[in-house]
Amino acid sequence: MRLKDKVAVITGAGSGIGRATAILFAKEGAKVVVSDYKEDAARATLDDILKNGCEGIAVKADVSKEAEIQHLMEEAFQRYGRLNVLISNAGIGEVSPVEELSEEAWYRTIDINLKGVFLCAKHAIPYMRKSGGGSIVNNASILGHVGFPGTAAYNAAKGGVVILTKNMALDYAKDKIRVNAVCPGFIRTPMVEEGAVKGQLDYLATLHPLGRLGEPVEVAYGMLFLASEESSFITGSSLMIDGGYTAR
Numbered sequence: 001m002r003l004k005d006k007v008a009v010i011t012g013a014g015s016g017i018g019r020a021t022a023i024l025f026a027k028e029g030a031k032v033v034v035s036d037y038k039e040d041a042a043r044a045t046l047d048d049i050l051k052n053g054c055e056g057i058a059v060k061a062d063v064s065k066e067a068e069i070q071h072l073m074e075e076a077f078q079r080y081g082r083l084n085v086l087i088s089n090a091g092i093g094e095v096s097p098v099e100e101l102s103e104e105a106w107y108r109t110i111d112i113n114l115k116g117v118f119l120c121a122k123h124a125i126p127y128m129r130k131s132g133g134g135s136i137v138n139n140a141s142i143l144g145h146v147g148f149p150g151t152a153a154y155n156a157a158k159g160g161v162v163i164l165t166k167n168m169a170l171d172y173a174k175d176k177i178r179v180n181a182v183c184p185g186f187i188r189t190p191m192v193e194e195g196a197v198k199g200q201l202d203y204l205a206t207l208h209p210l211g212r213l214g215e216p217v218e219v220a221y222g223m224l225f226l227a228s229e230e231s232s233f234i235t236g237s238s239l240m241i242d243g244g245y246t247a248r
């Protein structure tokens, strides 16, 4: 098992990529701290993990609220006595060009998609240091590397996640904490299938040279590699999981 006895906190684990990652990590031997701001969604993912005979707990936390994130990391450490992996995955979509983007929507997108990554790292790192090191994987996006019409705040946040990942990699290498990002293309999750781009799925598929959207578990496998010791000499990197989208 690739994560045997590792303790992994996963945010936004009630749906989509986070949910697939939580279930995969548990099958790979991790004790998974399943977190989402919707308690019932986190609980449903945990139920599937427990049904598979694997181990974990569910903790409600909104990644944009510092007190809740502090509590999440405390709970994980108190329950298991260590914290080895953080998957900063929670995020929201936002579809507006700047002229139509309200200040409120800008702050909400930045608060969840970028500040959330900062807060999770800030409160996980002390426990990872006590655990002898760790691996942080941030869910950025291809849209942190290339533009896309009409998603200004989302792209700005994800670009921030890519460079924040590099900075944290430099700051915490001395503590044996690696920090990497995954950058998915368009993935078949509720964010895409039920969000503002839901009418454009066939078109979005054509933007990926492999000719289709990705599946959540295909991102989860990238997270697994970066979380595990198999990637022990990788830090500060962005792993594209995008069917070739950014290869053009």
Ligand code: NAP
Pocket: 011, 012, 013, 014, 015, 016, 017, 018, 035, 036, 037, 038, 041, 061, 062, 063, 064, 089, 090, 091, 092, 093, 112, 139, 140, 141, 142, 183, 184, 185, 186, 187, 188, 189, 190, 191, 192
């Ligand atoms: P998803 O199915 O919507 O899952 C995201 C989960 O995070 C949902 O349960 C969501 O709740 C939750 N969440 C939202 N705000 C939160 C908050 N403040 N605190 C804690 N949890 C919160 O979306 P996904 O596609 O799996 O996205 C996961 C991550 O991948 C995001 O960071 C996203 O930007 C990134 N990503 C996705 C794609 C894609 O094509 N799907 C591509 C590149 C990157 P609600 O359902 O209520 O919002």
